[in-house]
Amino acid sequence: MKRILTIIAVVAIGLVFFTSCESSIEENKKQYTISVYSHDNSRGTVSGGGTYEEGTSVKLTATANSGYKFKEWNDGNTDNPRVITVTQDESYTAVFVERTMNAVHEFVDLGLPSGLKWATCNVGATKPEEYGDYFAWGEVEPKTTYNWSTYKYCVDNMDNLTKYCTQSNYGKDGFTDSKTVLDPKDDAATANWGGTWRMPTKAEQDELRDNCTWKWTTQNGVNGRKVTGPNGNSIFLPAAGCMDGGTLDDAGSEGYYWSRSLITDDPDRAYLVYFCSGYVDWRRYVRYYGFTVRPVCQ
Numbered sequence: 690m691k692r693i694l695t696i697i698a699v700v701a702i703g704l705v706f707f708t709s710c711e712s713s714i715e716e717n718k719k720q721y722t723i724s725v726y727s728h729d730n731s732r733g734t735v736s737g738g739g740t741y742e743e744g745t746s747v748k749l750t751a752t753a754n755s756g757y758k759f760k761e762w763n764d765g766n767t768d769n770p771r772v773i774t775v776t777q778d779e780s781y782t783a784v785f786v787e788r789t790m791n792a793v794h795e796f797v798d799l800g801l802p803s804g805l806k807w808a809t810c811n812v813g814a815t816k817p818e819e820y821g822d823y824f825a826w827g828e829v830e831p832k833t834t835y836n837w838s839t840y841k842y843c844v845d846n847m848d849n850l851t852k853y854c855t856q857s858n859y860g861k862d863g864f865t866d867s868k869t870v871l872d873p874k875d876d877a878a879t880a881n882w883g884g885t886w887r888m889p890t891k892a893e894q895d896e897l898r899d900n901c902t903w904k905w906t907t908q909n910g911v912n913g914r915k916v917t918g919p920n921g922n923s924i925f926l927p928a929a930g931c932m933d934g935g936t937l938d939d940a941g942s943e944g945y946y947w948s949r950s951l952i953t954d955d956p957d958r959a960y961l962v963y964f965c966s967g968y969v970d971w972r973r974y975v976r977y978y979g980f981t982v983r984p985v986c987q
Contacts, residue, residue, distance in 0.1 A: 718742050718743060719742070719743040720740050720741070720742060720743070721740070721741060721742075721743060721775050721776070721777055721778050721779070722738075722739070722740050722778045723737070723738050723739060723740075723741060723747055723749075723773070723775060723778075723779055723780075723781070724738050724778075724779070724780040724781070725737050725738035725749055725780075725781050725782075725783070726780070726781070726782045726783070727751070727782070727783050727785065728763075728782050728783065728784050728785065729785060731754065732753065732754055732757040732785035732786075733751055733752055733753040733754050733757055733759060733783060733785040734751075734752050734754075735749065735750065735751050735752070735781075735783045736749070736750045736752070737749035737750055737770075741775045742775070743775055743776065744774065744775065744776075745774070745775045746772055746773070746774055746775075747772070747773050747774075747775060748770045748771070748772050749762075749770060749771045749772075749773065749781055750769065750770040750771075751769050751770075751783035751785070753785050754785075757785045757786065758785065758786060758829075758830060759783060759784075759785055759830060760784045760785060760786045761783075761784050762781050762782065762783060762784070763781065763782040763783075763784065764781070766833070767831075767832055767833050768832055768833055768834055768839055769783075769830065769832060769839075770839060770841070771839075772838055772839070793884075794808055794809075794810075794882055794886065794984070795808070795809040795810075796808050796809065796985075796986055797809055797918075797922050797923070797924050798918075798920070798922060799897075799900075799901060799916070799917075799918025799919070799920065799922050799923070799924070800918045800919040800920025800921075800922065801896055801897070801900055801901075801918060801919070802896065802900065803893065803896055804987065805889070805893055805896070805985050805986075805987060806985060806986050806987070807889075807897070807916075807924050807983065807984075807985055808878075808886070808924075808983055808984040808985065808986075809924060810983075811927070811929070811981045811982060811983055812824070812877055812878055812881050812882065812981070812982045812983075812984060813831065813881070816909075817908065817924065817925040817927070818908045818909045818910075818911040818913065818925060818927050819911075819927070820927055820929035820930075820940070820981060821929070821981055821982070822877075822881075822981070822982075823835070823929075823931070823932040823937075823979030823980060823981060824877040824947065824979060824980065824981075824982055825839075825840055825841070825976060825977050825978065825979055826871075826947055826959040826976040826977075826978075826980075827841060827842050827852070827853060827871055827875045827976065828840075828841050828875070828877070829874075829875065829876070829877045829880035829881060831979070832979075833935055834934060834935045835932045835933060835934060835935075835977055835978060835979040836933075836934055836977055837977050839977070840976065840977040842976075843861070844861050847859065847957035847975065847976075848957075849861040850864065850956060850957065851864060852866065852868065852875075853866065853868045853869075853871075853951050853956060853976075854866060854956045855867075855869065855951070855953045855954075855956050856953075856954070856955075856956055859956050859957055868951070869950065869951045869953055870890065870949050870950055870951065871888065871949040873887070876888050876949055877947075877982045878982055878984035878985075882984055884986070885986045885987065886984040886985070886986050887949065887984065887985060887986070888947060888948060888949040888982055888984065888985070889948055889949065889983075889984075889985045890948055890949055890950045891948045891950040891960040891971065892950075893948070893985060894946070894948050894960070894961075894962040894971060895971065897916065897962070898962060898969055898970075898971070900918065900919055901916045901917055901918050901919070902916070902917045903915075903916050903964065903969045904916075904917070905964075905966045906925075908925050908927075911927050911928075911941075912927070912928045912941050912942065912966075913925055913926050913927040913928045913929075913944060914926045914928070914944065914964050914969065924983075926944055926946065926964070926983060927944065927981075928940070928941055928942055928943055928944040928964070928965070929944060929945075929981045930942070930943055930944075930945070931943075931945045931978055931979060931980050932978065932979025932980075933978055933979070942965060942966070943963070943964070943965045944962075944963065944964045944965070944981070945961055945962075945963055945972075945974070945978070945980040945981065946961055946962045946963075946980060946981055946982065946983050947959065947961050947980045947981070947982055948960040948961055948962070952973045955973065957975060957976060958973045958974055958975055958976060959973070959974065959976055960972070960973060961973075961974055961980060
């Protein structure tokens with residue numbers, strides 16, 4: 690009997706010791722400071738700094754003031770928001786630059802019923818055959834990684850949208866709003882070109898599809914579609930592919946061009962015009978993808 694009691698006592702002491710060690714390990718988990726700065730507070734602000742436990746994932750966000758845009762972090766990373774894993778004390782500085790609002794861009798009157806004019810090149814391009822920049826829907830800056838964790842208007846996934854949400858089951862904590870088209874500040878054409886430039890609506894992309902001929906061709910070595918209007922004038926849309934994650938896919942074989950219109954019954958997606966060598970149609974795509982933008986003006 691004494692032997693049994695001795696064994697029980699030893700086991701009990703061992704459990705207490707183990708629990709004590711485990712508690713001590715938790716209490717001694719390393720803490721690190723993440724410092725976040727703006728290189729010029731008059732141009733923009735930052736958030737996400739603080740003291741965190743080792744291994745914590747932290748989102749750093751740079752928000753530009755009116756007339757400026759985020760360029761990069763001091764280490765050259767261009768993700769915004771940027772997610773880091775805490776391993777040591779670190780410091781990050783966001784760099785902001787002046788936004789060029791140049792309303793002087795060439796356009797073509799295709800003779801469309803609405804009178805809408807289409808730009809001769811994509812946002813970020815200087816020639817019709819250049820791909821230009823890639824934008825997530827509702828974002829106005831290109832970036833290196835395109836997924837839900839880097840998307841501006843959600844928290845981590847498509848069921849936590851924070852803007853442009855018409856269905857409560859897609860919104861963060863049941864959030865909804867009445868927005869079905871992009872605000873000017875979230876329109877990549879307006880934000881980057883200024884003036885009256887903007888992204889087309891789905892209806893305006895449909896007008897382009899329905900009233901023009903779309904010929905698969907090559908211009909200066911670049912595959913794409915020559916779009917000829919009722920009056921014989923034309924524009925060239927390069928098959929610029931798309932950005933998914935950090936990879937450019939389908940360049941040279943497919944074209945994806947965002948509209949400014951939301952899919953109201955599936956608000957994690959937006960409308961776009963899609964083409965390949967075989968056909969042209971509209972599609973609905975997840976908002977975080979990086980697609981090209983061809984501006985319009987009236």
